[in-house]
Amino acid sequence: MIPNTHSLSIINNSSRPKNEQAAHAERLGYYAQAKRLWGQVIVESKKDSLLRHCASIRRAFCESAIKNGYKRPELRL
Known part of the structure; x- marks a missing residue:
């Protein structure tokens, strides 16, 4: 799955619950952003x-x- 503008807007939308934002960021492979959101x-x-x-x-x-440079199999190109 290649991230599109809508997918990124879900992550950056402050009106959505943080756990939804974090799960979406994790699903897209943005682990640093997901880690920060899960911390929140x-x-x-x-x-x-x-x-x-x-x-x-x-x-x-x-x-x-x-730390290990993991990429989701469907995101590897």
């Missing part, structure tokens, strides 16, 4: 421990993806 979800989800836990797992995945 962790901070903002003080009362929702399940969301905080899931966000921390996905943030760790993004951090590992950045």
Whole structure:
């Protein structure tokens, strides 16, 4: 999937929930941006421990993806 203008507008739309933005950025392979957004979800989800836990797992995945240069198979060209 090649990112288009609409896909990028979802990530940059501040009216959307941060977890939606982060998931979309991760799906498009923007792991640095997804990691930052998942970090914000962790901070903002003080009362929702399940969301905080899931966000921390996905943030760790993004951090590992950045460190290891991972590219989603469908995004490799």
